[in-house]
Amino acid sequence: MHRSLIAGSLAAALLSGTALSASAAEYFDRIASFPITSNLPKDGDQKAETVAEIITASEDGKLLIYTDSPRKALGFIDITDPANPKAGGLLAVGGEPTSVKVVGPKAYVAVNTSESFTNPSGKLVTVTLADRKVTTECALPGQPDSVAANAGILAIAIENERDEKVNDGAIPQLPAGALVVASFNGDQVGCADLKTVSLTGLAAVAGEDPEPEYVDVSDDGKVVVTLQENNHIAIVDGKTGKVEAHFSAGSVDLKNIDTKKDGKIELTGSMDKVVREPDAVHWIDNNRFVTANEGDWKGGSRGFTIFNKDGTVAYESGASLEHEIVSLGHYPDSRNKKGIEIEGVETGRFGSDNLIFVGSERASVVGVYRDTGAAPELLQVLPTGIGPEGLIAIPSRNLFVATSETDLHGEGGVAPHVMIYQRAERAAPAYPTIRSTKNANGLPMGWGALSGLAADKAQAGRLYAVTDSVYGGAPRILTIDATKKPALITAEALVTRNGAAAEKLDLEGIAAAQDGFWLASEGNLEKGVKNLLIRVDAKGAIQEEISVPAELEKGAKNYGFEGVTVTGSGVDEIVWLAVQREWADDGKNAVKLLAYKPSDKSWSAVRYPLDSTEAGWVGLSEITAAGDRVIIIERDNQIAEKAKLKKLYAVSLADMKPVKLGGELPLVTKTPLRDLLADLKSAKGYVLDKVEGFTIDAAGDAYIVTDNDGVDNSSGETQFLKLGKL
Secondary structure, eight states, X not given: OTTTTOOOHHHHHHHHTOOXXXXXXXXXXXXEEEEGGGGSOTTSOSSSOOOOOXXXXXXXXXXXXXXXXXXXXXXXXXXXXXXXXXXXXXXEOSSEEEEEEEETTEEEEEEXXXXXXXXXXXXXXXXXXXXXXXXXXXXXXXOEEEEEEETTEEEEEEOOOOOTTSGGGOSOOSSOOEEEEEEOBTTBOOGGXXXXXXXXXXXXXXXTSOXXXXXXXXXXXXXXXXXXXXXXXXXXXXXXOOEEEEEEOOEEXXXXXXXXXXXXXXXXXXXXXXXXXXXXXXXXXXXXXEEEOOOSSSOOOSSEEEEETTSOEEEEOTTHHHHHHHHTTOOXXXXXXXTTXXXXXXXXXXXXXXXXXXXXXXXXXXXXXXXXSSSOEEEEEEEOSSSEEEEEEEGGGTEEEEEEOOOOGGGTSXXXXXXXXXXXXXXXXXXXXXXXXXXXXXXXXXXXXXXXXXXXXXXXXXXXXXXOGGGTTSOEEEEEETTSSSEEEEEEEEOEETTEEOOXXXXXXXXXXXTEEEEXXXXXXXXXXXXXXXXEETTOBEEEXXXXXXXXXXXXXXXXXXXXXXESOGGGOEEEEEESSOOXXXXXXXXXXXXXXXXXXXXXXXEEEOOOOXXXXXXXXXXXXXXXXXXXXEEESOOGGGOOOEEEEEEEGGGOOOEETTSOOOBOOOEEEEEOHHHHHTTSSOOOSOEEEEEEOTTSOEEEEEOOGGGTTSOOOOOEEEEEOO
């Protein structure tokens, strides 16, 4: 574990806030994001599940081919211009495709045709890319999972996966899986050439029931195959089918990890002897390969391992990548049993650099490492769609591609995306836009779900943010140094009540107050949680909790306080609160801006007119006083291509004349200030739905930030953007 706390040159530069020179290094930046729903036929079910799981590319790197198991099809994407991918449609393959690999002008597809777990079956389907037609089909001796090809060898993992509902998913569950190998004749593989290699009797864990998960073929024709549930690895000669070596994947002792699902990220836990149970595997060279230690039964060591061909460990990542992910705000607190779940790996030689790509299923990122022959060097971390599965390096075009397999589009969420990245000389990568430094214990400061912003009144570039109910076990105020790129979260203050972490808070807004802050906490009346205006001191200790009048909250729904700001001073000070959506007494298309006057503890309000859209709802996310006006974020709840409304509006303070509650409230006039869609599209991913924080610093520069929901049903991506002078 002495190697687990690695820090690459990029990470060190980011933490110090220094910039690399333009010619110092090459980095990947995302240049396009393709929603695979664009490939659905217009006469098909537009809401049914669709995924992009495993991906490959034509030999010229201009055509992407991915597996879509629910649609029982291959999907095609034309990336002749990689910055403008084009839909290539779907091709039915007569079953569930589990993997695909291009060899010359053909794609070889592993297809699952099983009628049950106990009667598995499959076939190898050959597709010609020129006309995108199925040319041959060969029966396989069971349910295939992974296919690979190199050095004239084709290899297929026949998994015959277990039924996780039987005996709690324990193995053995026969029939046993196997490996299929074949030698190419040019770019042809005949059905008679397929050779089944038995892998029984190798593993110490249920050796009678091997479940091969993933295969790769080295440049000298050796096949490495992972037996995930068996926690075992085998090396097979691709030509003869002889098992040349096999060994346990072993276990890892993990330190400084988060092990509790408790609404806070605390790297104080440990787990001993966690079996790796590797999923994906890829050769680095003819003597070493890298495994993604996802775990599928008892294990999952949260990282990746580089093995020598003889089974000795050349490098173990331990929790190092997970620590980096915590610093980037992508850590999935709700998945603490297996943490970030490393599932995919890929390698590729780009110029003089041999690169290793490591995909985290639960954090929705890919770590990019430079192979050094010893401990690999972390260069950068790329944001992906939700649940990255397939990774493909295309060195001939300086491209890297990642799929995502989590599909939420039928529920109104985001569809799986195929994201394309290009490598070039850059001073620094575009992502991340914000990250944290280390805490007093020398560990990364956990964060996510940034839901409100405020600026220091005196120091330009010093901002404050709050975390929402995703981290309800540790509600915090974070200090941000926005003068750095990426912006740095440099300090944290726990919001406390009577010395303990304040419970039942959903912090959605923050504003500077004398000797501390005003905080807005959103209520959820169905759960007995009230909307609260909270005054805390500079250390986060609650000094006062203020509820809205009872007669007002009778009409309150679950879409409550979303922002807070302050106007005036002394006896004329007013604390303004933006309510997200209409309450029962608001009618349609108008929402309250509540005014609380600390000097006499009185409440009053104005009404704010909401825009309307064809889909979803529209509400407010932030309110910020700026000179003689307040600036408000108004947005819809739509994501990706469905997002239509993400705007800043201004309201003159002269128009903000609140009246007492209970009577007719005046309707303010709003003026369009900035459409944020272009800003949110600049990252070349999909438009994130929750732009929730806005502030203007002491120098007059404006900033926005998105809320990543703590990685729950989210890619975890946070966009922190400097808008400059408005």
